[in-house]
Amino acid sequence: MIEFTNVSHAYDDRVVLRDVSLNLTENRIGIVGANGSGKSTLARMINALVVPGTGMVTVDGLDVSRNKREVRRRVGFIFSDPDRQIIMPTVIEDIELSLRRTDLDKKQRAIRALEVLERFGLGEHADHPAQRLSGGQKQLLALASIFVTDPAIIVADEPTTLLDLRNTRMLTDVFATLDEQLIVVSHDLDILDGFDRVIVIDDGRVVADDEPSPALAYYRTLMS
Numbered sequence: 001m002i003e004f005t006n007v008s009h010a011y012d013d014r015v016v017l018r019d020v021s022l023n024l025t026e027n028r029i030g031i032v033g034a035n036g037s038g039k040s041t042l043a044r045m046i047n048a049l050v051v052p053g054t055g056m057v058t059v060d061g062l063d064v065s066r067n068k069r070e071v072r073r074r075v076g077f078i079f080s081d082p083d084r085q086i087i088m089p090t091v092i093e094d095i096e097l098s099l100r101r102t103d104l105d106k107k108q109r110a111i112r113a114l115e116v117l118e119r120f121g122l123g124e125h126a127d128h129p130a131q132r133l134s135g136g137q138k139q140l141l142a143l144a145s146i147f148v149t150d151p152a153i154i155v156a157d158e159p160t161t162l163l164d165l166r167n168t169r170m171l172t173d174v175f176a177t178l179d180e181q182l183i184v185v186s187h188d189l190d191i192l193d194g195f196d197r198v199i200v201i202d203d204g205r206v207v208a209d210d211e212p213s214p215a216l217a218y219y220r221t222l223m224s
């Protein structure tokens with residue numbers, strides 16, 4: 001469970017979140033809003049990538065500002081820019097690196113890594129240089145490298161920006177089958193169909209918080 005209590009935040013003198021209080025308990029939660037409205041800042045706080053200026057964020061009761069390491073073990077964060085996440089020379093090595101803290105031995109890690117690559121449609125690219133993948137394939141690899149660590153919570157910041165229609169659908173299917181709690185920031189409203197809850201942010205405030213259909217209708221009106 002994720003809780004925001006009276007969270008405000010400013011970068012220098014620019015206020016980007018204003019007194020946000022939220023209890024995030026549902027399995028699939030979408031966050032939408034205009035460019036620059038504060039969505040990524042909010043999402044990054046769940047993983048302590050940004051520490052709130054005032055107020056508090058907790059994950060399973062842990063104050064994220066004081067328990068970064070423990071919180072990051074529970075929360076996997078997927079950046080929209082996959083180059084921030086891909087580290088190793090080949091595709092499979094990147095997944096194997098994510099598995100380094102598990103109990104699996106080298107051979108088991110290789111088997112598990114290949115399984116997850118196949119699930120994400122990258123099985124054929126296992127031994128290819130990661131940096132030669134297309135943008136969309138890199139995005140899938142970045143997603144796979146977080147999924148494989150089995151975090152209790154996954155936060156994805158615009159995970160479909162580089163994906164074609166087929167891979168967006170594949171990702172939507174992967175999301176639908178996840179046991180993990182999933183928080184997705186997205187401008188692609190279609191991927192939020194079937195989510196439990198959608199939060200609309202406008203100028204640093206929560207302006208709607210509802211099931212997808214009414215929340216997205218509100219957002220469309222706000223943007224029109």
Ligand SMILES: Nc1ncnc2c1ncn2[C@@H]1O[C@H](COP(=O)(O)OP(=O)(O)OP(=O)(O)O)[C@@H](O)[C@H]1O
Pocket residue numbers: 011012016033034035036037038039040041042
């Ligand atoms: N590290 C930073 N330093 C200074 N300003 C920042 C920083 N990160 C974000 N901002 C500013 O804070 C505001 C909110 O940014 P944020 O990335 O949270 O918005 P967003 O809703 O995710 O936007 P988008 O939909 O464009 O990704 C923007 O004006 C942005 O320029």
